[in-house]
Amino acid sequence: MAGKNQTTASIISYIKSVRTRIQVNRIFKFFMLGAVAGMTAAAIANGISLIVPFFYVIPVSIVLFGAGCMIGLLIPLFTGPSLERAALIGDSFGLQERVTTAYQNRNDNSNIAMIQRQDTVARIKKVSLRKEIPFRIPWKEFLALLVATILTVVAIMLPSAAKETAQNRNELKKLIAQEEKKMEEMQKEIEKNDKLTEEQKAELNDIFENAKKELKEAQSKEDVDKVEERLETKLAQAANESGKQAEEYENGKQEAQEKLNGSKEEQQQAVNDLQKMAQENHDEKLKEIADNMQKDLDEKGEVSEENKKEAEEQLEQGSQQAQNQQQAANEALNQTENLQNPPSQQLAQNQQGQQGQQGQDPNGQQGQDPNGQQGQDPNGQQNPNGQNPNGQNPNGQNPNGQNPNGQNPNGQNPNGQNPNGQNPNGQNPNGQNPNGQNPNGQNPNGQNPNGQNPNGQNPNGQNPNGQNPNGQDPNGQNPNGQNPGGQDPNGQNPGGGQPGGGQPGGQPGGQPGGQPGGSGDDPNGSGGSGSGGGWNYGSDVGQEGLYTPTGKEQLTIPNVGNDANLEGKLNGNGSGYTQESDQSLTWSGNRVDYDQVIGNYTDQAYSNLNNSEIPKSMQDMVKDYFVELNQ
Amino acid sequence: MEVREQDLRTIVQRIGMCEAEIGKAIIGQKDVVRQVILALMTNGNVLLEGVPGLGKTQLVKTIARVFDIEFSRIQFTPDLMPADVTGTNLIVKENGQNVFKFEKGPVFANIVLADEINRATPKTQSALLEAMQEKTVTVGNETYQLPQPYIVLATQNPIENEGTYPLPEAQLDRFLFKIYVNFPSLEELKQIMDVTVTNKKVELTPIMSAPEILFIRDVIREIPIADAVNEYALKLVVATHPEVPGAPEITKRYISCGASPRAAQAIYQTSKARALMEGRLNVSFDDIKAVAYPALRHRLALNFEALSDGMTADRIIHGIIESVKI
Known part of the structure; x- marks a missing residue:
């Protein structure tokens, strides 16, 4: 029995040795085959990526290669020969x-x-498995792997347009995801805002949802910018409408207070007004109060004090709600505008703004140059037209309409906004078209009937960022405090440089504010000592106050600013010239009729066009603008 | 059955000695001799096909002498009667009375040479074929057992087909082997001349006896065969049938009817015998391949295309072996 076990064990051991050696060779071979297949697939993928944009081709290649190796390793492990098969292979070395037979009959005791098993054991001792089944290195597969690797590396190293396209698409995708995330955060903030009603929240959320939908369809960064532009416009519209509504309620409240204390006819009129207001604003509560008032009038001949009080409270509440929505819209708008300026650009703009706060505009215009000399352009030279040797016009524009550092007079960032203050999409920063009209069709001054611009600009034409729609205030002065001809509306000429435009400094929109105006010949001595300015794009929290025309110009500055440049420091490197005047259109708040200035404004503009080197297409644009203004 | 290792060695040795002894009288024809011995050891009958004068009768005589078994020869002619083969009852006077006494025919021997079996009528052929298959002879109402071991070696002349009665397939199937006896080579012919036309006498010594042959037959049945080898043998037989799905192309093209299960039995038994004669105690694939030719060549019914293409049974069997994988 022991002998039988021993012979059986010997035979099984022999069979297992055969199987092990076969398996090792199979593992070598299949692993190499798997690696070759994986690397070939990677080479094909990389080859395709030279023609078809495929951003993740390298990770996919790594996965393909890894998968090929893994499969090549697993196949032999799971498909190895059985002991019976190994026995047959072992017999092929002359054992016949x-x-x-011995393995099959290992349990046969006859x-x-x-005797047959003993004969087998005697024979297998004469077989050398090392000689019969040597470990083989699959050289062919190794060479194939080498070739496939070289092809893959070459395909990876070769540059192609498709790769660039893939890169761009990936970046766009990331950008869109980033934008969406930020929009969602803004939506969350709106949701958290207890001051808004559900309808107001839904209205604002709809704007963001539409923007997100459009974002999903964006095919390029320009499309993304356009989506943001439209979002900004819609938010500005929403803020404007809310502002109008708030004002309407406020006015309504005042009128109601007056009329309800008057005669019966006046009270009736007040009630009618309230009913109309309730209908227009879908205010059920106000309608109910108005109906009650009407009942009082019908029954008692006068409105009860209780109803008067209720009406007043409802109007106050309506006004407050509208203001809340306006504030929320403005906040969202501010955050949206921040989206347009990545930190690097914003940093550069902030730095430029800081220069402006110190009395220097990015171009060194407005009477101060970086060298601190008065009446000199940045190059210290002046020409009769107010142009510096660089060809900068009095507006501080270089011949191609840009400031020396690439900014246009509107103080827009150097990313290619045109001299009209239009952004690359052809819109002014606040969405105004080149004719100076804002998207709401407001007057060319960029003011709405209430004196506000669609994006909440004050009557000075400044947007929350402190920029004028076309970079100019409603008096036609450019952000540098210069009018197009280099003169201010009071007849200031470029003088020895660039006339001080007297722009109200401290424009939070990053206007190169704080630039002292009135340098050179300033007949009226007008000019502004600006304060604030720089390229601040508005505070995160501040909201614009409502504007009520009082006959004088008023400047609105955001209540809270988090930028130091809001304080409007003068340039410390050189002396600055400032001159205060209470006759300044923008400083003291005097209002001049449009018709009085448009003619002179137009003349100066045409004169400057003829003397400047603005491209023809831009000249045509300017001319068209003035044609429309004069219509 | 308990088989000792010594017995096995003795068997292998003695079979070798028998071959050598036969080789003294039969020059060349080693394969023929081995195959006849295989048939003898497996209780089978052999159909020898060869032109006259190749020593077929001499071979049978020599085998009978070496194995010390009784030999008889029957020359088949068209007028041969069955009784001439099997024997008949004769009226003899015994103790003053006329009685029937069965007179045994030439078929009653250990090894019978049926010369030119295709010349006899089918009726006479069938008398012999009963003896081959059943190992008995029936005459009248009585059945007589034939001696053991019993083997019939029938011969056919491949040239003369005029006036012959070819054995039908059903009868051919009863032969274990069909062995071609080929013309000897020049060297073999020289040796044949040296043995037969000189005064040299070849003395043959009996090596084995009938009981030993019977014992060897029992031992051969004990030889193990692995499943893989067994399956291979069966695959070969199945591959001779053109109607089976997956049959080789050569089968489908040239064979009209394949081998019967008797072919599988023949291959099975003779491969074991061959393994033992080779000194092995297990059947190998080579054994199967070696015995496949004599076991199958007379069991394949070739179609007209084979005849027109000059395709022989051996070539077809070779094609089948090549196509069937182990």
């Missing part, structure tokens, strides 16, 4: 099926079976 002795091993197979004499002949035992």
